[in-house]
C-alpha cells in the first residue's frame with residue numbers, strides 16, 4: 001500500500017509539472033507544436049544543419065546546429081519564400097517581414113519578424129544557436145511554416161537595409177511541421 005501511494009504521488013507530481021512546463025508542448029493543444037528546417041549548402045558551399053522551431057506560449061524557441069561554415073559570424077534569417085531551388089538560394093526572396101519593419105537586431109528595436117541572432121562558427125566551422133522569436137507564429141499572417149531559412153557568408157550588421165549586408169547565401173532550408 002505504501003509503495004502504491006508513493007508511485008501515485010510521483011506520477012501526480014510529474015503530471016503537475018507537465019501542465020506548467022515549457023517542455024510539454026505536445027499536450028498544450030497547439031496543432032503544430034514543432035517545426036524544422038533542414039539546411040543544405042548552396043552551390044559551391046559546404047554549410048549544412050538543422051533548425052528546430054518549438055511553440056511555447058507566445059514565443060517560438062529556435063535551436064540551430066550547423067556545420068561546414070567558415071569560422072566567425074554569419075547572418076541568419078527566416079526568408080519570405082520556402083524555395084531553395086536557385087543554386088544561390090535567391091529563390092527564397094528577402095527576409096520574412098509581414099509587419100513592414102526595417103531590418104534590425106532581433107533583440108532591440110524595430111526589425112523584420114525573420115531577423116535572428118547571428119550564427120557564430122568556431123574554428124572548425126561548427127555553430128550552435130538558441131534564441132526566442134516573439135514576432136512570428138506557426139501559421140496565419142505571421143506564420144513561418146513553409147518559409148525559408150538562410151545562412152549567409154558574412155556577418156549581419158543589423159543596419160544595412162534591407163539585408164544587413166550579410167552577403168551570399170551559403171545554406172538554405174524550408175520550415176516544415178514535424
Ligand SMILES: [Cu+2]
Nearest residue numbers: 076077150152
Ligand atoms: Cu538572410
